[in-house]
Amino acid sequence: MAKRRAVNPKDRRTRRPNMPQSKQVPDPTLLRICRYLRILERAEEPTISSAAIAEAAGVNAAQVRKDLSFFGEFGQPGVGYDVEQLHASLKQLMGLDREREVVVVGAGALGSALINYPGFRERGFRVVAVFDNNPAKVGHRLRGYEVIAFDRLADTIADEHVSIGIIAVPRAAAQDVADALIGAGVMGILNFAPITLKVPDEVTVRNVDLTLQLETLSYHLEVD
Amino acid sequence: MAKRRAVNPKDRRTRRPNMPQSKQVPDPTLLRICRYLRILERAEEPTISSAAIAEAAGVNAAQVRKDLSFFGEFGQPGVGYDVEQLHASLKQLMGLDREREVVVVGAGALGSALINYPGFRERGFRVVAVFDNNPAKVGHRLRGYEVIAFDRLADTIADEHVSIGIIAVPRAAAQDVADALIGAGVMGILNFAPITLKVPDEVTVRNVDLTLQLETLSYHLEVD
DNA sequence: CAGTGTGAAGCGCTTCACAGCT
DNA sequence: AGCTGTGAAGCGCTTCACACTG
Numbered sequence: 001m002a003k004r005r006a007v008n009p010k011d012r013r014t015r016r017p018n019m020p021q022s023k024q025v026p027d028p029t030l031l032r033i034c035r036y037l038r039i040l041e042r043a044e045e046p047t048i049s050s051a052a053i054a055e056a057a058g059v060n061a062a063q064v065r066k067d068l069s070f071f072g073e074f075g076q077p078g079v080g081y082d083v084e085q086l087h088a089s090l091k092q093l094m095g096l097d098r099e100r101e102v103v104v105v106g107a108g109a110l111g112s113a114l115i116n117y118p119g120f121r122e123r124g125f126r127v128v129a130v131f132d133n134n135p136a137k138v139g140h141r142l143r144g145y146e147v148i149a150f151d152r153l154a155d156t157i158a159d160e161h162v163s164i165g166i167i168a169v170p171r172a173a174a175q176d177v178a179d180a181l182i183g184a185g186v187m188g189i190l191n192f193a194p195i196t197l198k199v200p201d202e203v204t205v206r207n208v209d210l211t212l213q214l215e216t217l218s219y220h221l222e223v224d
Numbered sequence: 225m226a227k228r229r230a231v232n233p234k235d236r237r238t239r240r241p242n243m244p245q246s247k248q249v250p251d252p253t254l255l256r257i258c259r260y261l262r263i264l265e266r267a268e269e270p271t272i273s274s275a276a277i278a279e280a281a282g283v284n285a286a287q288v289r290k291d292l293s294f295f296g297e298f299g300q301p302g303v304g305y306d307v308e309q310l311h312a313s314l315k316q317l318m319g320l321d322r323e324r325e326v327v328v329v330g331a332g333a334l335g336s337a338l339i340n341y342p343g344f345r346e347r348g349f350r351v352v353a354v355f356d357n358n359p360a361k362v363g364h365r366l367r368g369y370e371v372i373a374f375d376r377l378a379d380t381i382a383d384e385h386v387s388i389g390i391i392a393v394p395r396a397a398a399q400d401v402a403d404a405l406i407g408a409g410v411m412g413i414l415n416f417a418p419i420t421l422k423v424p425d426e427v428t429v430r431n432v433d434l435t436l437q438l439e440t441l442s443y444h445l446e447v448d
Numbered sequence: 449c450a451g452t453g454t455g456a457a458g459c460g461c462t463t464c465a466c467a468g469c470t
Numbered sequence: 471a472g473c474t475g476t477g478a479a480g481c482g483c484t485t486c487a488c489a490c491t492g
Contacts, residue, residue, distance in 0.1 A: 025443075026460075026461065027440070028461070028462095029461090030440045030443055031436055031440060034435075034436050034439045034440065035420065035436070037439075038418060038419075049472085049473065049474090050473075050474070051473085056420065057420055058420040058422075059462095060462070060463060060464095061463095061473095062462075062463055062464070062465090062475095062476095063461090063462065063463075065473095065474065065475060065476085066461090066462080066463090066475085066476080068474095068475090069474095069475060069476075073474085073475070074474095075473075075474050075475080076469085076470070076473080076474075077468075077469040077470055077472080077473050077474045077475085078469070078470045078471080078472045078473050078474080079470075079472080079473070079474090080472090080473065080474085081474090094439060094442060094443045094446070095442045095443050095445060095446025095447070096439060096442055096443075100442060100445075102438070109336070109337040109340065109341070110337045110341065112333070112337065113333040113334045113336065113337035114434070116333065117333065117334065117434060117435075119418060119434060119435040120434070120435060120438065122435075123435050123438070123439065124442075125435075125438050125442075163445050164438065164441055164442075164445070187444075187445055187448075188441035188442075188444060188445050189441075190437055190438055190441060194262060194343060195262075196259065196280065196281055196282045198282075202448065204441055204444040204445070204448070206437040206438075206440065206441055208432060208434065208437055210338070210341060210343060210344070210432065211258075211341075211343040211344060211346075211347050211349075212255055212258050212259070213414055213430040213432055214326070214344065214347070214349050214388065214414055214430075215254075215258045215261075215318060215320060215347065216251070216254045216255060216258065216430060217388055217412035217413075217414060217428055217430055218318060218319045218320055218324060218348075218349075218388075218412075219249075219254055219318045219319050219320075220411075220412060220428040221319060221324075221387050221388070221411055221412050221428070222318070222319030223248075223319070224411075224426065224428070250482075250483060252483070252484090253483085273450085273451065273452090274451075274452070275451080283484095284484070284485060284486095285451095286453095286454095286484075286485055286486070286487090287483095287484065287485075289451095289452065289453060289454085290453085290454080290483090290484080290485090292452095292453090293452095293453060293454075297452085297453070298452095299451075299452050299453080300451085300452075300491085300492070301450080301451050301452045301453080301490070301491040301492060302449075302450050302451050302452080302491065302492050303450080303451070303452090303492075304450090304451065304452085305452090
């Protein structure tokens, strides 16, 4: 009982206990693949080389080829990659070939901006509901959404098949919100609160800490 | 009290402020140090062990000690770290012991949320101006700020000694904004546009790509 | 003892280099 | 020739293990 599970947040590799066959794609690779997708969408030629992708993404060409090789062989030696085909393949392999329902928790300034952030909709993420526990906000409309009381979270998540929750609440409330989201069946969390959430291994958390980034900038300004 | 400090000449890693050597401290370490700072601020005991910090940050205890050792020796064997003293030391070494002026470029939903994001002010980042090139927005007030025309960027940056620029404009405009910021003397950029900015080596860029994070969540949901 | 600081081992991502295909 | 796919080398971050300290 005192046996604390060694939660290692650095282990962001895709892992599946008891499924050793499952290919493990490094996390940096996943992030780069998403960047490559955007580059492919803006490509002007029908084919593109790893060097050209690398140039646009600001990485090494061998890196591009290695990244792609985690998912299969897409290129033609001497020619490069078929833009349209590679784009379709990557999108499917990343699970981005369909819409996903997300909820936003927290109707403050940040949550309000996220609700209709055009990038989400463009890439298949559909915000289906916005929650807040502030009575002054509940029931009011916010950018086309009615703000819903936080205690109705579970119902909505089940009814709308929501798989991702976005946490845009103050730090003090973030862990409770995470617990509630997980309890309602959400398996992925995008967390904007400046705190390290404790979650079960099977739940994936991505942290976007706005201030953290500024602080490292501060260091570089000081030192460089 | 003046603790023993690493003073041996071979210790090139401990960097004093104003030592213009780059890439001494690993980037992951810098990010974790900022997290440790937050943990220290919420600590309840006067001293704290590396194991306790590690627990709260979700990392290995040896990692914590190694991270801190980049900046000096702060701990007392058998006791741990003096919370207040460590906090003050880290803040200074990270260049976070003073205010920094930042500008926000882009007065859309995201820029609007960033302008008075409480975390910025709390940690010493002061938004001094907001820019946009949309004539419909210029001159209007936004959360206490007057939106300024983009072509007046350089003046403001010089007058207010701005060292950091936050880019919250659409992708198509981001590179131009970055060029203008750099031209005006900004050395640090926090970029929210989904594009890889091309900047000189001496400029530091941090990217916060909201959609990228959601997309990797999508992959994990698909695969795990 | 409890806990730090650190050399060394471990491990994983990145880059190189080149065989092989078109 | 032009370019991919990949084994192997390179490199840097993480973790271990332990001497040492109050």
